Amino acid sequence: MVAAPRLTVVLVVPEPLTGPIPFENLVTDLINQLQLVLAVAGDPAHASGARPGGPTLGELPNWVLAMPFLPLLACVLCGLCAVFKVRTKLPAIITVVSLAGSFVVAILAYQMTMSGGAGGGGQYAVLKAWDWINFQFGVREAQSVVANFSFYIDALTCLWMLFVCGLGAVIALYASEYMSHDVGPGYCRFFVAFNLFVFSMACLVMGDNLLLLFLGWEGVGLCSYLLIGYFYTKPAAVAAGKKAFIVNRIGDLGLSMGIMATFVVFGTVEYTKLFELIAAGKTGSGADLATHWAVWVIPALLTVGAFGKSAQLFFYVWLPDAMEGPTPVSALIHAATMVTAGVFLIARLYPLFTADPNLSVLTFVAWAGAITAFWAATIEMAIFDIKRVMGYSTISQLGFMFAGLGLLTPVGAAFHTFTHAFFKATLFLGVGAVMHGFGGQLDLRRLSGVMWMKGFGLVGIAMLIGSINLSGVPFTAGYFSKDLILAAGFATPDTMIGGAQWVAWLLLITAGMTAYYTFRTYLRVYVGPKEFVPGDDPDLVDMGRHPKGTSLDDWHAQHGHGHGHSHDHGHDHGHAHGHDHGHGGVADRRLAHRQDFDPTTEEFDPHPPGLAMKAAIIIVMTLSVLAAGLYFYKAMPGGDHGGWVGGVIHASQVSGSQPIVDKAHGGTFFGQDPHKVMYYVSALVGLIGILIAAFLHGPKGWQGLFIGNREKCDVAPRADRLANAFGPLTKLARNKYFVDEIYDALIVKPLWVLSHIFHLIDKLLVDGLVNLFGLLPRGAGSLARKQQTGVLHEYAIRMAVGVALMLAIVIVVKGRGVI
Amino acid sequence: MIDAVLTIAQSQTPGPMAQATLFHYLIVSALMFGIGLIGFLTRRNLIIMFLCTELMFQAAGIALIAFSRFHLNHTGETFVIFVLTIAAAEAALALALVVLLFRRRETLDAGVWSQLRG
Numbered sequence: 009m010v011a012a013p014r015l016t017v018v019l020v021v022p023e024p025l026t027g028p029i030p031f032e033n034l035v036t037d038l039i040n041q042l043q044l045v046l047a048v049a050g051d052p053a054h055a056s057g058a059r060p061g062g063p064t065l066g067e068l069p070n071w072v073l074a075m076p077f078l079p080l081l082a083c084v085l086c087g088l089c090a091v092f093k094v095r096t097k098l099p100a101i102i103t104v105v106s107l108a109g110s111f112v113v114a115i116l117a118y119q120m121t122m123s124g125g126a127g128g129g130g131q132y133a134v135l136k137a138w139d140w141i142n143f144q145f146g147v148r149e150a151q152s153v154v155a156n157f158s159f160y161i162d163a164l165t166c167l168w169m170l171f172v173c174g175l176g177a178v179i180a181l182y183a184s185e186y187m188s189h190d191v192g193p194g195y196c197r198f199f200v201a202f203n204l205f206v207f208s209m210a211c212l213v214m215g216d217n218l219l220l221l222f223l224g225w226e227g228v229g230l231c232s233y234l235l236i237g238y239f240y241t242k243p244a245a246v247a248a249g250k251k252a253f254i255v256n257r258i259g260d261l262g263l264s265m266g267i268m269a270t271f272v273v274f275g276t277v278e279y280t281k282l283f284e285l286i287a288a289g290k291t292g293s294g295a296d297l298a299t300h301w302a303v304w305v306i307p308a309l310l311t312v313g314a315f316g317k318s319a320q321l322f323f324y325v326w327l328p329d330a331m332e333g334p335t336p337v338s339a340l341i342h343a344a345t346m347v348t349a350g351v352f353l354i355a356r357l358y359p360l361f362t363a364d365p366n367l368s369v370l371t372f373v374a375w376a377g378a379i380t381a382f383w384a385a386t387i388e389m390a391i392f393d394i395k396r397v398m399g400y401s402t403i404s405q406l407g408f409m410f411a412g413l414g415l416l417t418p419v420g421a422a423f424h425t426f427t428h429a430f431f432k433a434t435l436f437l438g439v440g441a442v443m444h445g446f447g448g449q450l451d452l453r454r455l456s457g458v459m460w461m462k463g464f465g466l467v468g469i470a471m472l473i474g475s476i477n478l479s480g481v482p483f484t485a486g487y488f489s490k491d492l493i494l495a496a497g498f499a500t501p502d503t504m505i506g507g508a509q510w511v512a513w514l515l516l517i518t519a520g521m522t523a524y525y526t527f528r529t530y531l532r533v534y535v536g537p538k539e540f541v542p543g544d545d546p547d548l549v550d551m552g553r554h555p556k557g558t559s560l561d562d563w564h565a566q567h568g569h570g571h572g573h574s575h576d577h578g579h580d581h582g583h584a585h586g587h588d589h590g591h592g593g594v595a596d597r598r599l600a601h602r603q604d605f606d607p608t609t610e611e612f613d614p615h616p617p618g619l620a621m622k623a624a625i626i627i628v629m630t631l632s633v634l635a636a637g638l639y640f641y642k643a644m645p646g647g648d649h650g651g652w653v654g655g656v657i658h659a660s661q662v663s664g665s666q667p668i669v670d671k672a673h674g675g676t677f678f679g680q681d682p683h684k685v686m687y688y689v690s691a692l693v694g695l696i697g698i699l700i701a702a703f704l705h706g707p708k709g710w711q712g713l714f715i716g717n718r719e720k721c722d723v724a725p726r727a728d729r730l731a732n733a734f735g736p737l738t739k740l741a742r743n744k745y746f747v748d749e750i751y752d753a754l755i756v757k758p759l760w761v762l763s764h765i766f767h768l769i770d771k772l773l774v775d776g777l778v779n780l781f782g783l784l785p786r787g788a789g790s791l792a793r794k795q796q797t798g799v800l801h802e803y804a805i806r807m808a809v810g811v812a813l814m815l816a817i818v819i820v821v822k823g824r825g826v827i
Numbered sequence: 828m829i830d831a832v833l834t835i836a837q838s839q840t841p842g843p844m845a846q847a848t849l850f851h852y853l854i855v856s857a858l859m860f861g862i863g864l865i866g867f868l869t870r871r872n873l874i875i876m877f878l879c880t881e882l883m884f885q886a887a888g889i890a891l892i893a894f895s896r897f898h899l900n901h902t903g904e905t906f907v908i909f910v911l912t913i914a915a916a917e918a919a920l921a922l923a924l925v926v927l928l929f930r931r932r933e934t935l936d937a938g939v940w941s942q943l944r945g
Contacts (some may be wrong), residue, residue: 798944800876800937804868 259316
């Protein structure tokens with residue numbers, strides 16, 4: 009396209025034109041002039057030297073493209089399932105198979121990436137699928153916008169895709185059973201959005217330019233919205249979906265401005281060129297990057313985007329509400345993958361973030377992350393909804409990750425993202441199993457001893473494993489990854505990140521609080537006396553109801569294990585003999601409020617998870633345990649901390665900021681090397697948290713570590729007394745500090761008032777003007793209308809007079825000789 | 828006979844016995860038109876009004892024929908024959924309409940048909 013000499017208005021054509029002028033030259037001239045006026049992006053220095061950090065991987069085979077496109081194919085197939093009214097679990101099968109395929113491709117791509125050369129990495133490959141945005145607006149090579157549908161594959165990409173696809177496949181398996189009460193169009197819709205989400209996430213993670221990342225970013229936001237609002241007849245779910253979407257728009261504004269600023273300053277949005285320029289310390293026009301305004305403005309804008317998507321600081325409010333979505337969605341999107349997109353964004357552009365000699369944005373990120381982690385942890389300690397606890401816990405753990413990025417340990421942040429993805433998915437799948445089995449019950453005061461109930465043993469074990477990971481019990485994956493961040497906080501000197509020690513202290517306290525709230529949930533819900541009150545979700549309650557005198561298993565054996573069995577089955581088969589399960593009394597009391605539930609003939613038994621859910625729980629549980637081993641597995645030489653993930657990060661483009669990261673040492677923890685002593689300190693803090701939880705919430709006996717005294721499900725005497733002692737503070741935290749109400753008063757209400765003012769202006773002024781113009785012909789018409797009397801003779805007289813007048817005029821005029 | 832009429836019509840000088848000139852024809856035509864017009868404007872009976880329009884029609888026809896004679900060509904006459912034919916057809920329609928109007932209101936008064944009042 010550049011072969012023909014270009015005609016420009018401004019520049020003199022160097023040689024005579026030969027051949028026809030390509031059409032694009034006309035457009036080019038237009039844009040060229042515009043560009044001169046705006047004086048955007050100058051001429052990027054074409055660094056012809058070595059690429060930063062090492063050679064490229066060369067060619068990767070094309071089948072690596074299957075990683076993003078298999079989910080897209082599955083998305084289309086699930087859509088076709090909806091079109092052809094498939095009423096089986098076919099969409100789930102398609103999804104599991106395609107995501108498992110993507111996962112296998114991700115493993116192979118990882119192996120190829122890591123085997124490409126020696127450590128200290130920075131190797132990458134770009135695989136192009138097709139042209140997306142590719143045009144020139146000027147004569148010079150730099151005057152072009154190139155953002156193709158091509159994928160940038162390096163170690164960081166592989167790391168993220170491994171857990172996105174792997175967890176995607178496992179959670180799809182879980183969802184195949186979890187969503188089975190909705191088999192039919194809803195089931196297809198769920199898996200269409202699910203696959204679309206994985207495809208968008210792949211675009212976000214694998215895109216070789218910021219625009220493709222933005223496309224994926226918006227794609228995951230859309231899928232998040234669709235899946236939060238999956239139960240669209242539930243007003244709370246619809247509102248939560250809207251809230252997530254709108255809050256994310258604010259962050260996305262920052263991200264899009266950041267991308268535009270990147271283009272203006274660097275003249276490109278492609279990672280390869282961007283990293284070359286950053287490594288050379290130049291902007292696109294050859295200016296010195298370190299003193300350029302962009303060096304902190306672009307990271308700041310991108311951080312706004314990252315905070316929106318990852319629910320940090322002021323933006324976190326959408327994530328707890330997003331728990332309205334089906335639990336598999338919460339596990340995959342709102343715990344493991346999508347919410348880590350912000351972490352990924354900063355990690356991907358880490359060389360840019362560390363290009364600032366003051367590290368101002370990273371300092372901000374560190375503080376913001378720590379404050380968010382602490383803030384969310386205080387709320388978790390007070391609220392009772394176990395799924396919301398997990399939601400706030402995700403916010404808190406994301407705060408740890410951001411603090412890790414800010415404290416110059418991208419390895420720690422990536423490692424924590426990775427381990428968190430698995431153990432938080434475990435926790436969510438466990439919570440989902442309880443929600444599924446107990447009619448949607450999520451209140452920890454209404455559940456107790458779940459682990460000892462029939463069919464829930466595995467769930468209890470999974471929850472225990474998730475909880476010890478989250479609390480940082482020694483030798484768990486969560487323990488190692490959290491340690492890296494805490495140690496980095498104490499090791500980073502104040503001169504690089506202002507107040508790094510204080511950030512680390514805040515994180516350490518939060519780690520203790522994390523252990524407390526995690527085991528608070530675990531000890532209240534999963535161990536202790538067997539007692540429960542079923543929830544009031546009609547679909548889920550139906551799965552556990554059966555006539556009195558039969559057991560749930562027998563009932564399902566007789567009538568098929570159909571989840572959607574009819575609402576009135578209980579009444580026909582009722583045998584009212586007083587068969588008491590011990591918990592039956594509580595169940596009946598609650599369910600008596602239901603119109604169609606007759607406590608004299610029916611009762612409710614918890615519905616244990618089936619094969620698919622159990623399999624998924626076992627897989628993620630095992631992976632969370634195994635993830636700890638990664639800490640001891642060195643994939644690559646280089647990188648003294650972080651084991652496997654450390655090696656992976658060193659092999660990726662993040663190694664571009666290695667010189668800065670290497671300088672972040674020297675701080676001490678009471679005179680000791682934080683990287684050594686933190687193993688003991690954080691273990692101690694975690695154990696203290698667990699012991700406090702056991703003391704306050706643990707049941708009597710060994711289940712409460714012999715220090716608990718809880719005897720019933722809804723009363724934990726010590727905890728209640730303590731909560732009362734704190735009085736208003738507890739109330740404040742329990743109501744989530746009224747942040748939603750404050751936002752409502754400060755933002756939503758004023759906007760509401762403003763919009764109504766605009767509505768009035770529109771109605772009175774704009775509509776008024778239009779109506780006024782509408783009145784003019786009407787008024788004129790009302791005058792003219794009176795002429796129409798309907799009397800034939802009047803018309804005739806007027807006609808006669810008119811003709812006479814015309815004749816008279818003709819005669820007079822003719823008489824004067826004019827005509 | 829025709830020749831005689833032609834000479835009379837063409838003669839510019841009136842003889843002792845008052846000859847019918849263009850002027851006379853036009854007078855007749857104007858009178859007929861006037862009668863028709865006045866009748867149309869003053870009478871309310873639909874049939875009478877219709878007859879008056881016919882009267883005006885024929886007045887125009889007389890004027891046309893007179894001018895045609897005066898100019899010694901047949902254009903006006905041809906025209907009038909067409910007009911008469913069409914007027915006959917139109918009369919049939921108009922009378923049918925009058926009958927229908929009468930059936931609806933049991934009166935021939937044109938004054939009752941004033942719904943088109945604005």
